[in-house]
Amino acid sequence: MNWVVFAILALLALTAVTVARLRQLWAAVMFTGIYSFLSASWMMILDAPDVAFTEAAVGAGISTVLMLSTLALTGEQEQPTKRSPIVPLLVVLVTGGALIYGTLDMPHYGDPNAVVHQHPDPSFVERSLDDMHGLPNVVTALLASYRGYDTLGETTVVLTAGIAVLLILRRDEMERPAIANRAKRRRRKANA
């Protein structure tokens, strides 16, 4: 195994565990950004530069900004929970064990005869040579043409999510005092 790959994978695992252990949400969000950049690096090594760019821009960029703005509205400290971590740990270990058992008959890393590489035949790389009149990036050709409806659906999802966020966060100024009152009353009741 390449040493660069080894370092990236080790850092990825370390970062993920650190995020799980941190109670400072601000720091956890920052580590999530680091995690995204490390994943982008590994994707680069795995010959997927388009995904790496998108992950760096969206995963590390936009998502971090969204999280930080939410933190500004909600508070940065996670309260310690009284629940024991044993049950989640057990569930995670069992699930992970089952998944690793499931990988045992997977095609090996980089195997050119893996099923993934067999199905669209002639492959998209070949087809785009003919269809796309010299468009060099096959990923672009696939995204915008062969799987164009996918991309259309994706845009629809983004539009829907945008509308939903607006509807959830939009609030009449007149309603604010009433909501604050109700929240205060419920908290008081829970404390009593």
Added chain:
Amino acid sequence: MNSPALEQAAGLYNYWIVIVLMMTGFYIVLARRNLIKAVIGLNIFQTSVFLLYVTMGKVRGGTAPIIPPEVAEAQAKAMHETGHSEHGTHALGTVSEEIVGAHAAHADLPGADIIYSNPLPSVLMLTAIVVGIATTALALALVVRIREDYGTIEEDRILEIDRADGLPDDDDEDQWIDADTHSLAGSSPDTPTDSESVN
């Protein structure tokens, strides 16, 4: 040395790393009671799924599926001359072998020996990343909204408040509604004193 086991480990380690990352995200979602932390956990889980797909698209010795322009030009010209009859003979060809195989007759062409990784997983994950950020934004908006209504984003505390809210109250509910409407009528929108204490 147990060489088959070692070979298998070398061939499958990338899946195992992905599973470790995935389970870390899953653990965060299960064990942490803070809503933002849960969203972070979902993000980590999601990124590990991207890695799983991308890692399956890699072909040994391959490069990114971007065809050098001069190669594309030369191959298109050659294809035009010979027609497309070669495609059918390579029913079980792979991305890499197809490029090499289909153009074995034109081995002298530039770039005939380039092996490309599979572009399909990349495309699927590009879509997934954008959909992922949309759902993350939606989840965070819900968190902000919950914070407005409950004054907290700790799940334990929210459940506590909900349970207490279901209990009968010595204060009459109507009275509170009256108080709400009263304060709503009384306070003008430019002096939202109560909303300051919530945010």
